[in-house]
Amino acid sequence: MLDNNQTGAARGSWRDVAARLASEIEAGRWKPGDCLPVEAELCAWLGVGRHSLRRAISALASSGQLRVQQGAGTFVAQRVRLTYAIGARTRFSDIVRANGHVPSSQILSAETVDAPDWVATILGQGGPVHRIVALGLADEVPVCLTTGWYPAARFPDLIQRRCGHETISAIYTSHGLADYERRDTAISARPARPHEARNLALTLDRPVLVSCKVDTDRTHIAIGYSEAVWAAERVQFTIANPRNGART
Amino acid sequence: MLDNNQTGAARGSWRDVAARLASEIEAGRWKPGDCLPVEAELCAWLGVGRHSLRRAISALASSGQLRVQQGAGTFVAQRVRLTYAIGARTRFSDIVRANGHVPSSQILSAETVDAPDWVATILGQGGPVHRIVALGLADEVPVCLTTGWYPAARFPDLIQRRCGHETISAIYTSHGLADYERRDTAISARPARPHEARNLALTLDRPVLVSCKVDTDRTHIAIGYSEAVWAAERVQFTIANPRNGART
């Protein structure tokens, strides 16, 4: 939400309230992770009605400065920002470290299922696939939620090994795919969906970046598809200029 | 906005109203560009208060299905979706045509100003720069808003020629920069800012993709910086795999 706010907010309006709260947060009146006073108290302090206060809090939550939790309270959000080189075959943990943060990851689910139609189309084959969902974090702050799809027939031991913290690259390599290629990576952005917002600790309708890529063997047969959803406020992509030859 | 909505909306809630409106739109009760009935009428029709209706409309506007204009009405949004290859030196108009739409563009402003500090830092020099703001459209729907900064000393005639619909590439070329290079392109996403939302016909807090790039001559001196803001819902980027060698 928020709005055009061209001239300056009228005294007492929700825009003004949002601005006052934002400046208090900016000034450090409450630290990241702190809980704000309850609505009634804030209403009294700011001299506005509950509707205006809630509109203001809603805007700040929507802009990522606050995190609201029903029944618990309203909290000041934490911040992290990574720079991620797309295309380079660098590992998530290395990039996080290079950005000065401590990496970690969680496998949220790993199961073998029948390929949905759209996955079968992308992989060029149906049948059972491994679906692995993982969360990547930097300093304990969730950054990306990755869903990968791999033909079960080609990688029978993939789930076991991935759960043992082996990377997908390593698993490809051990299946004789050291020279696997990558089709074009697609990048788009959209508001976070409910389960993404939950896992990435975002408000709904906060933007996420989505990167989709298909890995292929040397004969251009698809061997894996993955879709990564990134909290847009916590990452920035860079794309090496092909002409500059950033490759080794 | 919106919410977790885990179990399903309670009858009469704004979520239910949003779902009913969305399904009516989906069913084609109102066509893209059409104006919805006024709030009071919709309230009566749906059997809810204005508050709930507005919450529902707000969610649909926020999700890009509706466009609300104070004093005018609430309209069903139009849709466009381009696929844009990052890195390839293709012209905007060619890409739009390749996607089956009719391209057009507007120069919103072109002026020579003193370089702000951050621009001077990027360009590696201060002094006067040309700042050109242009809007790119597909089928009359705005897609991207580009702001470019170029050293005035190096391109004295840039504004005149750009206003005459010459491309930046052509102007570079005529200054003996046919082999100009491009530093890494940075991609990020965030909610639209007020002037961006206005120019791109987006709701505030709708996501935009931002691409930033620095052009350099053969000696790696910066000759231009541009920042393009794209309506995320109307574009998707693709990045050619450097190893596949998609270049000519």
Add this chain to the structure above:
DNA sequence: AGTCATTTGTTCGTATGTATC
């Protein structure tokens, strides 16, 4: 150019539901 009806935007008060602790 100005007036006016229309339509959405904002704010208040109040009551009740629901999640968390």
Add this chain to the structure above:
DNA sequence: TGATACATACGAACAAATGAC
């Protein structure tokens, strides 16, 4: 279980933007 705190809802009034006359 109860208390706390946020979520949702209705009603009403006025402000601000738009568009037509």
